[in-house]
Amino acid sequence: MIVNSPLHSRINIITGRASSSYIISSPSIIVVDVGFPSDAKAILTCVRSTLGRDIKDIKLIVLTHSHFDHVNGVDYLVDKTGATVAAHTNAQKYLTGKGSIPIASWHDSKEFLLFLLRHSFPRPSMLDVASMPRAGIPGIAKGIRSKVTHWLADRQNLPNHPEWEVIYTPGHTDDSICLYNSQHKTLISGDTIINLYGCLRLNPLLKQDRKALLESLEKLKQLHVDYVYPGWGSPVFGKDVLDSVYI
Numbered sequence: 001m002i003v004n005s006p007l008h009s010r011i012n013i014i015t016g017r018a019s020s021s022y023i024i025s026s027p028s029i030i031v032v033d034v035g036f037p038s039d040a041k042a043i044l045t046c047v048r049s050t051l052g053r054d055i056k057d058i059k060l061i062v063l064t065h066s067h068f069d070h071v072n073g074v075d076y077l078v079d080k081t082g083a084t085v086a087a088h089t090n091a092q093k094y095l096t097g098k099g100s101i102p103i104a105s106w107h108d109s110k111e112f113l114l115f116l117l118r119h120s121f122p123r124p125s126m127l128d129v130a131s132m133p134r135a136g137i138p139g140i141a142k143g144i145r146s147k148v149t150h151w152l153a154d155r156q157n158l159p160n161h162p163e164w165e166v167i168y169t170p171g172h173t174d175d176s177i178c179l180y181n182s183q184h185k186t187l188i189s190g191d192t193i194i195n196l197y198g199c200l201r202l203n204p205l206l207k208q209d210r211k212a213l214l215e216s217l218e219k220l221k222q223l224h225v226d227y228v229y230p231g232w233g234s235p236v237f238g239k240d241v242l243d244s245v246y247i
């Protein structure tokens, strides 16, 4: 049986209006994905009230990919904290508004809509509505206002945080990354692997490239992972937990 890793106590989960964000505490704080502006506000509340830290301790925001439910709160969070932003190099076209994320196939769009109908997500807040129009919507070229300081590449360590390695995992989108901490066998999996209906799944929703997604899973299986923090759903722990990912 796997128990919580020592790192677990330093990772706070913000269950957002759609996807999840993670706050990693160290001398400085990393935020992985931001959600909507109201989720960014919840991140600040957690840092202040739960962690008892200054919000200016948030120095780095990492985006696992450019979908709207992961990036829309970035400008709000950067305005409040002055944090720098990092994303994969392939996100450049999306986050600068020079290109749009491809629209998913009819089959995937239908599955995603059915998934949304089966779940009750919180309504957007006034803060979210005020932030329209949004970045990261498939088919719409609309970037974020904040400057991305760090364009990340596969197997690169996060700036000032060498304990976290960037793993490029295309498939869900062509700018998807996971973050891997080898010492603690921990993976932050973004939307590449999600917890759907209680089990880890190679994300079947809104995928761009199924073949690339399968190859990304094989790449991740080369790592030693006992702890997964997915972009959707609760974390899942277990010895070599990626071996049981449902495809």
Ligand SMILES: [Zn+2]
Binding pocket: 065, 067, 172, 191
């Ligand atoms: Zn996504």
